[in-house]
Structure formats: structure tokens, C-alpha cells
Amino acid sequence: MLPVSIQVRQALGKLVLPALLLLSVGVMIAGQVEKRATEKARMAVAGTLAPLWNMVSHARAGVADVSNGIRQARHLSEENSRLEAENATLRRWYDVAVSLARENDALKTELHWVPEPVPSFVTGRVVADSGGIYARAVLLVAGTQSGIQTGNVALAANGLAGRVTEVGPHAARVLLITDISSRLPVMLESSHAPAIMVGDNSETPRLLYYPQDTRPLEGERVVTGDQAGAFPAGIPVGTVHYTHPGTPVVQPFARLNQLTMLRVFDFRQAEIEPPGAPGHVPLTHPSHRPLALPFKTLLSPGQEG
Numbered sequence: 081m082l083p084v085s086i087q088v089r090q091a092l093g094k095l096v097l098p099a100l101l102l103l104s105v106g107v108m109i110a111g112q113v114e115k116r117a118t119e120k121a122r123m124a125v126a127g128t129l130a131p132l133w134n135m136v137s138h139a140r141a142g143v144a145d146v147s148n149g150i151r152q153a154r155h156l157s158e159e160n161s162r163l164e165a166e167n168a169t170l171r172r173w174y175d176v177a178v179s180l181a182r183e184n185d186a187l188k189t190e191l192h193w194v195p196e197p198v199p200s201f202v203t204g205r206v207v208a209d210s211g212g213i214y215a216r217a218v219l220l221v222a223g224t225q226s227g228i229q230t231g232n233v234a235l236a237a238n239g240l241a242g243r244v245t246e247v248g249p250h251a252a253r254v255l256l257i258t259d260i261s262s263r264l265p266v267m268l269e270s271s272h273a274p275a276i277m278v279g280d281n282s283e284t285p286r287l288l289y290y291p292q293d294t295r296p297l298e299g300e301r302v303v304t305g306d307q308a309g310a311f312p313a314g315i316p317v318g319t320v321h322y323t324h325p326g327t328p329v330v331q332p333f334a335r336l337n338q339l340t341m342l343r344v345f346d347f348r349q350a351e352i353e354p355p356g357a358p359g360h361v362p363l364t365h366p367s368h369r370p371l372a373l374p375f376k377t378l379l380s381p382g383q384e385g
Contacts (some may be wrong), residue, residue: 124251134143136236199351201345202226215281216259217242218339222252227346239316239333240304241342252344256336257317265307266317266330270300277317277330284329287320296320296328312347355379 110118187193204222222228224247232244234254242256257264262279268290275290287296300320306313318332 127383197206199345199347200227201343202228203341203343204228205341206339214245214253214255214259214261215337216262216279217245218254218256218342220252220254220342220344221250222344223248223252225249228252229346229348231348232344232346233311233315234344235315236334236336236339238335239318240311241334241336241339243311244344254342254344257332258283258336264317265305265310266298266302267305267313268294268300268320269303270297273303274305277302284321284323284331285331287328290328298322302330318372 087092100349149186166319189342202222204220206218206262207221208219220228220234228244228247230244230247234241240257242254242259244252245255246253255262257279258281259279260281262277262285263315264277264279264285266275266277266287267273268275273291273294273296275296276288277285278288279285287302290296298320302317302320304311304313304317314340316333321326323329
């Protein structure tokens with residue numbers, strides 16, 4: 081092999097790119113002039129290289145399958161470890177719950193506990209978001225023939241959803257707690273401070289009119305209050321969240337944008353009638369009133385003295 085000087089190699093290096101460009105242009109021109117011959121040549125090259133590309137693609141697919149298998153095996157191992165730890169935690173909480181349930185039953189037995197009346201309820205399917213005059217309301221396939229009345233409380237699987245505002249023979253409309261017309265007395269569960277939850281047509285109702293010396297805490301549970309008897313106390317509503325400093329809102333437990341079923345409770349049937357006023361004695365008719373005699377007349381003659 082003859083030695084090539086540096087100048088010649090530099091000149092050849094500079095000519096490679098123009099030569100390749102001229103070759104590309106020549107191939108394009110030849111392909112336009114002799115389309116049939118060009119197509120035959122292209123197909124011949126493709127047929128020759130097809131087995132090679134097939135082998136390469138199969139090898140790459142095999143490598144990808146092996147890599148995915150290793151990744152899935154590692155993921156399954158991690159998932160199995162996580163599930164085992166979660167199962168152990170749930171088992172401990174199950175034991176605690178069983179112990180507390182037995183203790184609760186024993187205490188109720190010793191205290192002669194009288195259970196509260198259980199409210200009746202009806203379960204209905206949400207067929208459409210039909211607000212009518214409301215922006216946030218749903219329609220249920222259940223009405224007066226099912227026992228639903230205006231003012232009944234609607235609960236989702238996780239918490240409070242709303243209240244029945246309109247009812248017909250076979251359908252009822254439930255005003256959701258996120259509607260701008262919704263005003264709900266609530267209570268902060270940690271501090272037992274009352275407040276008002278006001279809907280604004282967003283996913284998170286605002287929390288207003290809470291005591292100035294009680295600031296709602298981030299993540300604090302919110303339940304219904306018994307102010308004015310609008311709702312029964314203690315129904316879970318959501319948790320406190322701050323979108324901006326000093327602006328607490330409530331993140332509802334219920335997924336109000338994905339409602340499929342609702343339970344409608346009639347808590348008024350479970351209300352307890354209070355007794356009469358203290359010291360109130362019903363009056364009897366004078367003709368039925370027993371005759372008042374002196375104490376001495378109630379004794380026999382032999383007992384006097």
C-alpha cells in the first residue's frame with residue numbers, strides 16, 4: 081500500500097462530502113429516469129436485507145421481553161413486600177378493633193345502654209346530572225312512592241353528598257353540598273368549634289363564620305353540626321384544606337363528580353320526642369278528684385291517742 085501524504089488525505093477528506101452529494105443526486109436522477117430498474121434494485125436490496133432486519137428485530141424484541149420480565153419481577157417483589165407489610169399492619173388494627181368492640185359491648189351491657197333509633201333509608205341510582213335551577217344537583221330514580229321526602233339527607237359511600245330539595249312520585253333531586261345555594265352548619269371535629277360551609281359551585285366549599293380564636297387546622301375532619309336542627313350531628317363531610325393563607329375550604333369525602341348511587345336517609349323518623357316541661361302535672365276533673373280528708377280520719381278509732 082502506497083503511502084499517502086497528509087495533504088492528499090486532507091484533500092480526499094474534503095472531497096468525500098461533495099462526492100456523496102453528487103452520488104445521491106445521480107441516484108435520484110437515475111431513479112426518475114429508470115423507475116422500473118430502480119424499483120427492482122430497491123426490492124432486491126430489501127429482499128436481501130429482510131432476513132437480517134428480521135433477525136435484528138427478533139433479537140431486539142427478545143431483549144425487550146427479558147428486560148420487561150426482569151422489571152416486572154422486581155416490581156412484583158417490591159409489591160409483594162409492600163402488601164405483606166400492609167397486611168401485617170391491617171392485622172394489628174383488626175386485633176385492636178376486635179378488642180375495642182368487645183370492650184364497647186361490655187361497657188354498654190354494664191351501663192344498660194339504650195340504642196338510638198335507626199333512621200330508615202332508600203338507595204337510588206343517579207341517572208343524570210339535572211340541575212334545573214341549581215348548578216350542582218343530581219337526579220335519583222326514587223321518589224315519594226319509595227318513601228323519599230323533601231329535606232331527607234343524601235349520603236354517598238364516603239360521606240355527605242347533599243339534601244333532597246324536590247321530589248316526585250318516581251324521581252328526586254338532590255342539591256349537592258358544593259352548590260352555591262348550599263349552606264350547611266358544620267363542626268370542626270378536633271376543636272368542636274361550629275362553622276358554616278358555603279358552596280360556591282367548585283369542588284371545595286368554603287368554610288366561614290368559625291370562631292376567631294379557633295383557626296381550622298390543615299387536614300382536620302369536618303362533620304355536620306346540630307345547629308338549628310338542619311342536619312343530624314356527626315355525619316362526616318370532609319377535611320380542611322388551605323388553598324390560600326387564611327382561606328380554609330373543605331375537601332369532601334364523597335366523590336361528587338362520580339356519583340352513581342346515593343342513600344337517602346329520613347332522620348326525622350328517628351327523632352326522639354322530648355318530655356314535657358319539668359314539674360308539669362296534668363290537671364284532673366274536679367268530679368274525679370279524690371276527697372281530701374284530715375290525717376286523723378285515716379286512722380282507726382283504736383289507733384288514736
